[in-house]
Amino acid sequence: MSYLTKMKMRCSLFFLLSLCLIGVWMVEWDLDRKPKFQPDEESSYWIPAEWFRPFLVGYELIGADFLWLQTIQYVGRHLLTDRKFPSLYPQLLRVVTLDPYFVDVYRLGGLFLAYTGNQVDEAVSLWKKGADLHPDRWEPPHDLGILYYLLKKDYPQALYWLEKANGLPGRPEYVSRFVARLLASTGQKETAIEMWIKIYDQTDVSWVKDIARRELAKLGVHLRREEGR
């Protein structure tokens, strides 16, 4: 084959390739403009993790991580739109089914459920699950105690859970102070303010800070956004 024939063949192939690429781009552009069926991703949140766990063949931790990222997207999406979170609780259950040691899911998930989603009973159920699974961790009984105190106004239950948290290693120093105040049944507003300030100080998560700031505003304490308190 001569050099000229080779060049002609290469040019033809290049021309054909260009035509194909232009065709692909035109079809894609046209398809994007047409209405498409959007699958309801959130309805899948109700499928229990037990059903698809076998398909993860031992890699449940990755599954839990992906579901957690999906949960964050879900919360973010609904925070910006309707501020309703009907699928949050089943989705959180799926995460902790795959990774029961993922304590932050109980903590952050419970906070969103209780204080943003107004699903207090679901938050209690999630935290109780966490407290049962992790009898050595102070976080689930601590969060439960605070919820009973602030939202349910059930002071005997608040005392029960905070006393439980107070007996566990790693607890913050203020827990014993809350227990003392609950035993004396005094200064409920001051206790609530201090609880929220502690929650605010403890977290680096902006969503949790927003919840704490909002609840403190209800109690008459206004935090400045840029510098915290």
Added chain:
Amino acid sequence: MKVLAIVLNTFKEAVRDKILYAILIFALFLIGGSVVLAALSIGQEAKIIQDLGLSCISLFGTLIAIFLGIGLVYKEIEKRTLYILISKPIYRGQFILGKYFGLSLVLLINLAVMGTGLFLLSRVYLGKWPWLQILALAFIYLELLVITGIAILFSSFTTPTLSAIFTLSIFFIGHLSPDLKLFAARFGRPSSRFFIDFLYYLLPNFRHFHWESSIVHGRPLDHAILIQSASYGLLYGASLLLSAILIFARRDLK
């Protein structure tokens, strides 16, 4: 000495295989890519990086063990290099041992490369050296040794395609066997329960090698269970290797 020569030869042969590098680069890319995912996780960066990294190391190590292991013996027969070897004063068992340990060395180096990448990345995100990660990696290596044993066992009497199918099947069943046992206990008849129990003890239980969850979450580790799990892996691997030697010793190579 003869075994060592085969080990080194198998190692050199495996190192020349391009698939090894493709898998290794892809795994390192994924471990590095976990940083992007971790950024979306609200305070869970270190956990996600470790979860994804350890799972990648286990999964890609398994792929390397299977795809290199299935052809180890068959290639030698197909290329007729095995006939030159066995005409020399070498036992067939020594040949199998050499092949097994050669591939185990390749896996160890791969694991070390991937593990070092993850170790350094975890150090950056955790703010301290994740020493226990080495334990998780050691158990992943034990799992890979068992998988290599399975691949060599099948490679000693069947074709690479069938070996790959059988080894992958056992890999999946080995991860699901506790569920299978639970299912049989709940719903099965006594006869099927006996059969499933038999399969449960016959097939490997890879759950014994997964300590990632406890290590990543900083849970206390039961040393007795750790030692038992390690013993299980070593004994199971040795059983597979001995079975492969027995089968290969009786194989008609004409």
